Amino acid sequence: MTQMRISEAARLLGVSSDTVRRAVEAGRLTAGRDVGGRVVVEAIDVARMAGEQAPSAQAEVGPVGTSSARNQMRGIVTRVVSDRVMSQVDLQAGPFRLVSLLSTEAVQEMGLEVGSVVVASVKATHVTVGLPG
Incomplete structure (x- = not known):
């Protein structure tokens, strides 16, 4: 299953890393450790959480790579x-x-x-x- 670091989950959700850590502590996100010992969360849980919070999200979005599409x-x-x-x-x-x-x-x-x-x-x-x- 795909996993991501807490900071990446926070960016995708438009929240702070502390908010993601609290979601882990509350059992709303499943967490584990990667091979480097860093805390990671299950991407499928982040996807679910993103869908649940969508109406109230205030995340910044913008250019993220190199492309002619702006x-x-x-x-x-x-x-x-x-x-x-x-x-x-x-x-x-x-x-x-x-x-x-x-x-x-x-x-x-x-x-x-x-x-x-x-x-x-x-x-x-x-x-x-x-x-x-």
């Missing part, structure tokens, strides 16, 4: 619905819920699943999804 937002995948040809990928980017339709082949190649951290690039009338990095 409207880029880092987010977390909250749902993937696929058939043989096409997939619907829902993501939460701060207070924004975005939905992208892309080929199932692309979803499989990128390994997209609930909890995946992605970058949504909004250009004209469509949303493209890519992996951060």
Whole structure:
């Protein structure tokens, strides 16, 4: 299962690292330790939490990589619905819920699943999804 550091979860949720630590202590997020001994949380729990808090989120979003598309937002995948040809990928980017339709082949190649951290690039009338990095 995908895991992320507390600071990354905080950025995606638009909250402080202390808020994420309190969510771990309250049992709302599952935590463990990575190979370096750092505390990490389960990305699927962060995705769930992002969806729950979406209406009140105030996270900053903006350029996150190099691309000709200027409207880029880092987010977390909250749902993937696929058939043989096409997939619907829902993501939460701060207070924004975005939905992208892309080929199932692309979803499989990128390994997209609930909890995946992605970058949504909004250009004209469509949303493209890519992996951060």
